[in-house]
Each structure stands twice: as structure tokens, then as C-alpha cells.
Amino acid sequence: MAEKKGFFNPTLMYAGAFAVLNVIMYFVIHKFWIGGSSFLPMVGKLGPNKTFLFSFIVNMGVIVGALVSSATNREFTLRMPAAKVLPRAILGGFLIGIGVTLAPGTCTTSFVIGLPMLSISSMLSIAGMFAGGFIVYRLTIKSQS
């Protein structure tokens, strides 16, 4: 995605608004956005004090918010997946499921919450992500191009 230079461009403004909203949520209800662990209710784990259930509901809101935004941008289009990309998507999803559960706080949460909290577990997870992503990039994406 092309992006304008300088501080005051829409992409950075909206990214900043995401961060500000996350901090406000922490101030107001003492909770923050959680990524991967939020899906554990789908396998029957609600977490301590139903934390994962709360995060699951937040993330259902994220889908609705993206829907509202894309509809207002006229970017919303129902797209059916091509059959040939399904195996890769299923394998990717399966690996994500393993990754987010093996060590909590591994996923996108590390970038938007864990690292700003200066959490060591998130720093290690990000290092692992770069390595794992790079291996897949070299084996699949780069070899195809």
C-alpha cells in the first residue's frame, strides 16, 4: 500500500488513533486489546475471569468496525476464495492456532501491546516471528517470484 511521507498522513493518523483508543480502553475499563488468545473460547477456554471471552467480543467488534469502515470507503466486496488457495489458508490458520496457544501473547498482541509494555516474552516472540516468517518467505513467496 502506497503511503505519503511526513508525520501527518492518514495512515499514521489512523494507526495513532488505534493506539490512543487502546490506551483509553486501558484507562477506562482496565483491559487492552488481545489477539490470539481471544479465540480460545472457540475451543472451550474462557480464561481467568472470562478474559478470553471478553477479548473475543472485542474482536467481534473489530470485524464490525472494519465492515463499517470498508462500507463507508466503498471498499467492501464479498470475495469468494479460489479453491487453489484454500490449502495454504487452512495450513496457515492451523499454524496460527498452534502459535497463539503454545505461548500466550505471541501474535499481533506482541506488536501492539507486548512490546509497548516492554514485556520480554513479547520481544522473544517477535524475534521468533521474524525468523519463522523469513523461512516461509524464502521457501514459498520468493521462490515463486
Add this chain to the structure above:
Amino acid sequence: MDFKLLLLYGFLFGIGFGFFVQKAGICFAHGLGEIYMGKGKRILRIFLVIFIISTLGFYLSKFIAPELGLKPIGQLRGYGFYNIISGMIFGAGILLNGGCILGTLRQMGEGNLLFFVVFLSFIPGMALIVYVIDPILKQGYQVQNILLPELLAVPQPYVVGSVVILALFWLVMLSRPKKK
């Protein structure tokens, strides 16, 4: 706070997150791909903006409510070994299907049904760890929660101040126009 009310607040905040994520086009899977291709400026600037605001906000929150402030996220398992392994598996997964967690949710909201398949595919992976692997591994886990200032034995304000200044400097460098 009543749990139902908490869920309502959470859902409303979620709508806000989704709105801004879609507008900004945030996806760390695409971002990793851009970095590997040597075109990582866009995602680095997005990340640095989020990092600077969130680090300052989370740190300053303790002055409003002492129970807030910086907290370890997740757990450091097996002296970090499991964090690196799970990060690698997660990194491989997001590069394969082209969507991190935020990216997957955003794409679902945009009507890309492929990401509903990705979303449902989380279930067997999570179930495998929760019901098969975790019960075996848990007995050998060494679990810790550590923050960088504790590890360095340096007071939080110095560490927070240093990393925010470094991030700000990096952001300024990335935002400078190229000399022709």
C-alpha cells in the same frame, strides 16, 4: 463492573479498533513481507507510532490508577524457548495465509471470505495445543513474567524514556524525504 456491561464496552471499543485498523490498513503479515522485500518503511512507521503512543500511555496510566502501568504480556515459558518457537510457528502461519490476527479480522470485515476459512482453521491448531500438547508440556514449564526494566535492573522511567526517544528518532529518520 458488571460483566455484561464490560462486554458491551469491549464490543464498542472493538468497533473503534476495527474502524481505525481498516482505515490504516494495518496487517503485520503484509508488513513482514514488506520488510523481507526491503520495503519496510510503511509498516515500521505504523509500528513506531503505535509503540510511542502505547508505551507512554501504558506507563503513565499508573499515575491515574496504581493497579495499571506496565504489565508483562503472556508468559515467558521455558526460559523463552516456547515463546521463540511459538513466534516462529505463528510467523510461518501469517506469511502463508497473508494475514496476522488484526489483518484477518480486518479482511473478514471487508468481505474477504478466505479469511473466514483462516479464522475457522485456528480451531484445530488451538485444540491440539490445549488438549494434547499443553497437558504434556505444562509439567516441565518454567513460567515467568518479566519486563525489560526488571531484567536490566533499571528504573522504569529511564527505560521508557530511552526507548521512546529512540523510537521517535527512528520515526523522524524514516519520515525524512530522500535527497535527490
